[in-house]
């Protein structure tokens with residue numbers, strides 16, 4: 001069982017006893033109301049207005065449908081991607097219009113039920129890896145647009161591999177209990193205390209963008225903790241920083257810097273989106289600027305407003321840093337001279353956990369052919385665990401005034417072991 005991956009609360013250790021007790025509780029609670037009717041299949045192809053399909057495509061980008069449901073660009077939405085969770089691997093299914101292996105036989109009502117209640121056309125529970133606890137907040141109109149978009153994707157015949165989950169979690173009926181405990185179905189309600197832009201942004205972040213799936217801490221049963229929305233979480237062993245008052249960002253996030261970061265994956269005052277966030281910003285690049293800006297308005301309203309700090313730029317007294325990193329991050333490096341932010345501005349360097357820094361050293365930032373995206377090589381094979389731990393300690397003491405991280409060698413070993 002992969003205990004360290006997506007969705008684990010920072011630093012939490014899952015004891016087997018706790019899991020078994022919790023699962024037993026869920027089974028008991030879930031003992032009733034587990035049956036849901038099958039929704040009749042639809043035959044043939046419906047036609048949809050082009051504007052509705054286009055809007056559906058934008059919403060699908062906000063909702064990252066393609067991040068999980070596309071593994072091979074030549075067969076979009078036919079998936080088969082295994083999504084790691086602390087409990088095991090759940091495979092994203094085929095959501096093309098193929099009638100046998102996709103959702104070609106699903107009516108709009110069946111699709112809406114999957115998005116709102118996490119129940120498939122035949123009445124079976126879906127795992128909340130599909131972020132339906134967020135999608136449930138989507139409006140009927142937006143769900144209809146996403147349906148129109150997916151039903152007009154080319155059918156691809158492809159079955160997803162079977163999930164790898166231990167008993168009793170492989171019994172979908174346990175999800176009835178999970179839903180009773182953690183799902184509050186129904187669309188988003190606007191907050192009249194705020195203007196239309198803020199509400200639009202809140203809706204896109206909370207409902208369709210499901211940003212909390214990574215940025216909110218989760219409990220032992222993998223549900224986002226109530227009352228701690230966007231207070232910092234984890235994704236595939238990366239640190240997903242708080243996006244509200246607790247943000248450790250060195251320089252305040254503003255509407256402009258958030259909009260730029262979300263739309264382009266890079267902002268000159270904060271740096272580049274790394275790890276699982278790269279796929280999110282790649283998708284948001286396809287979303288209209290006004291929608292991304294509304295999301296930024298909402299997030300900025302929750303961010304702290306620290307006094308500006310003067311960032312001291314040091315140069316490497318550490319030989320490993322000078323050799324491996326200085327060519328790009330050094331004071332005189334061309335990258336620094338042409339305006340790349342100092343490592344002192346990286347949220348990862350200023351975060352309570354070293355996970356983001358260790359991950360970025362081990363994995364770097366992906367090379368994207370034909371795009372002017374920031375690139376950093378992976379140092380996984382060039383550096384030993386000891387060197388990575390040393391470098392992380394060095395970055396922390398040189399570029400941040402926060403206390404030293406503890407247990408660095410253990411963290412490095414854990415992250416390398418899980419990748």
Ligand code: HEC
Pocket residue numbers: 059060063064065066067068069083090091092093094095102103111114120121125126127129130131146
């Ligand atoms: C974090 C990964 C992830 C994202 C993002 C995601 N899904 Fe999924 N989705 C899954 C997984 C995993 C399943 C299979 C769940 C299961 O087997 O219970 C699934 C199942 C589904 C199903 C049920 C299909 C079936 O055959 O039962 C639909 C419909 C669906 N997703 C639509 C969407 C749409 C629309 C979006 C974007 C708005 C989306 N998903 C975004 C992971 C994801």
Ligand code: HEC
Pocket residue numbers: 205209210211212213214215235238239240241243247248249258261262270272273274275276277280295299347348356
């Ligand atoms: C699949 C997990 C995942 C999802 C979904 C996700 N994020 Fe992130 N996000 C991350 C991770 C991991 C980081 C840290 C990236 C890094 O170290 O560069 C991050 C970083 C960020 C940052 C930079 C914070 C800082 O202080 O440096 C912002 C802003 C952000 N995300 C906004 C969003 C928004 C808005 C959404 C929803 C539209 C979202 N994220 C959805 C995983 C995710």
Ligand code: HEC
Pocket residue numbers: 270271272273274321324325326327328329340341342343346347348349356357360361365374375376377379391395
């Ligand atoms: C080929 C150039 C290059 C090299 C070599 C390089 N980096 Fe980077 N690094 C980048 C770029 C580009 C970014 C993205 C811009 C940013 O976030 O500042 C980055 C970002 C980072 C970040 C911030 C990540 C985040 O999510 O906030 C850290 C930390 C980092 N690098 C550490 C290192 C360390 C340590 C080394 C040496 C082992 C190194 N880098 C070597 C190019 C490089």
